[in-house]
Amino acid sequence: YFGARRTHGRDAALACARALSIAGYVGTSNLEAGQRLGIPVVGTVAHSYIEAHPDEEQAFIRFAEHYPGTTLLVDTYDTLHAVQRIIALSHRLGERFKVGGIRLDSGDRATLARQSRSLLDAAGLTDVRIVASGNLDEYRVAALRAARAPIDVFGVGTAVSVVADGPSLEAAYKLVSYNGRDCGKLSPGKVSLPGPKQVYRIMEGNSAIGDVIARRDEAVMGEPLLHCVMRKGCRLPSASPGLSASRAHLAAGLDRLPARLQSLSDAAQPYPVAVSQALLAAQSRFQQLHSEDT
Incomplete structure (x- = not known):
């Protein structure tokens, strides 16, 4: 995850790093996230570092001296020339110049990855990985994988830090119970389902076939998904299982x-979510109660 500079503030950068780690990202370039959350820290060299040197060769040598096994950025001037330069330096300097990967940050990354892989393999540098970055999102990553581009790692930032296709979340917390009494809104287009709730997941074998939103106190077949995480203003210990446990829970x-829901394309058959009859009846009573008040 490379996107800290695009987020709306430092707190958002940490929140993104944490969420993406749970989602399966293997590391972050955010050093604070590494220190505070224990997420593996990864990164490469910046264009500005290379530009600050008289030539690319000196930049590569100095950076590799400081960070043996690093990943070097190769598109500052000319991608394939930079790959050839890394090969030449590796042969000339041997153990003094250890590079673990190259990063393609622009251009036709599928073609450049194939050309780079061919050059590296022919030079005996089969262990050098290829990292792709630069305005990647889920669709571009899927296209590169479908094209069988020999890319080992994808670095994604902006697309997950500031979501262009969904810049705002059309959701809000609404008061639905107060002091043991059902409450809610009856505004046009914003009618609430009153009262505390539970969500039950219906399983068929090992596969989920639908959810039911129900009253919290009603008995519905299925696995309850909502669990208490805070009581009297304090977060419960069970609500903080750690990143590893959270990642495993999400994966499960x-x-x-x-399977139809695990694709980038829209599912032909949406996942069914129903509202229980008891909850619909409670909503009807609530609407009737307040219609009598008017």
Whole structure:
């Protein structure tokens, strides 16, 4: 995850790093996230570092001296020339110049990855990995994978830090119960389902086939998904299982979803979510109660 500079503030950068680690990202370039959250820290060299040297060769040598096994950025001037330069330096300097990867940050990354892989392999540098970055999103990554581009690592930042296709979340917390009494809104287009709730997941074998939103106190077949995480203003210890446990929990939940929902394209058959009859009846009573008040 490379996107800290695009987020709306430092707190958002940490929140992104944490969420993406749970989602399966293997590391972050955010040093604070590494220190505070224990997320593996990864990164490469900046264009500005290379530009600050008289030539690219000196920049590569000095950076590799400081960070043996590093990943070097190769598109500052000419991508394939830079790859050839890394090969020449590796042969000339041997153990003094250890490079673990190259990063393609622009251009036709599928073609450049194939050309770079061919050059590296022919030179005996088969262990040098290829990292792709630069305005990648889920669709570009999927296209590169479908094209069988020999890319080992994808560095994604902006697309997950500031979401262009969904810049705002159309959701809000609404008061639905107060002092044991159902409450809510009846505004046009914003009618609430009153009262405390539970969500039940219906399983068929190892696959989820639908959810039911119900009253918290009603008995519905299925696995309850909502659990208490805070009491009297304090977060409960069970609500903070750690990143590893959270990542495993998410992966297990995704594995139980139907395959049609695990694609980038829209599912032909949406995942069914129903409202229980008891909850619909409570909503009807609530609407009737307040219609009598008017």
